[in-house]
Amino acid sequence: MAMDQDTFVRLVTEQKDRVHNYALWMLHDRDDACEIAQESLMRLWQHRTRVHPAAAGSWLLRTTHNLCLDRLRRRQGRSNSPVANLAARPAEDGPDAGQAAERHELREQVGRVLQTLSSRDRAVLVMREFEGMSYDEMADVLGLRLSALKVALHRARDRFRERLIRAGVTP
């Protein structure tokens, strides 16, 4: 079934934040994440005759994942300097300003710890812990067998847990 314009608009509206969030966790850079998310969504439009709407969510995340890996590889070739262009801080005004700032700080801390992991560890953690993806969907996006995915996820969680504790992030 070809994807018409209305379906495309609906899918983008549903998936845009997920795609952006994933790219931001993977790249830890606001501009890069924005660019990658846009690129993924535009590629969906370009490939709309081949992507079934029911599979568009996984297709988008797989595209985003691959674009993120490309970007990380290019970064490695370019420089080893840590990336610090993070998401904008929330507004400081309002009754929930303190809580919002705390949550923003938590996000930054978690993001920094994530950056110390391999891209594979980061991908499985973000997909599972932040995007709430099922094992099947993750295995599809990452091209892994289910058993291999479970092992990868367990090991990534252990490494992440250890590093969060070391960084003093765990509440």
Place this chain on the structure above:
Amino acid sequence: MTQDYAAALVCHQARSLMQEALDGPLSPAERRGLEAHLVGCESCRSYGRELSKLRAALWEVPAAPLPRQALEQVWDKTIRRGGAPGWHRQLITWKPIAAAAVIVLVVLWHQLSAPVAPPAASPAELERLAADTRLVLQIACEAVSLAQRITAQDVLQDRVNATLKGIPIPVPGLHPTPNKEIRRGLDP
């Protein structure tokens, strides 16, 4: 059976089950085995507490929505562009046009390279030149029309050249029998 399972459970198996429990329910046997192991293993109980706290902390992390301006740019480059074609559509669109353009250039080159009458031509010669020019233009239009026979399948399977060779282009001087239909259209 459960007792056997619990007895066989070592720490790394118990921790693996605790991780799986984060993502979905365990089977009754696995759950009983894990509970039996935890009763006697403080290290794994501590691991389980950390795991739960980690999950709770991660759920607190706010999502980062795509900025509105970035979304507007996506609309600009997709639906607002009026149906930007995919790469395969682009191929289908520009390859036949490029092929037609090549045909037109060949025809024009052939006509222009032919000896041209001197400027001081007679009215009859001028009339003949005008007729030839009309003919060239008509042939060019015909070439464009014929190039449209190239199907998307030809483009995708890289068969454009083969298909072009199979299309007869009526060019006076290049073909022994000019296309009579075109001639008929030109003749008064």
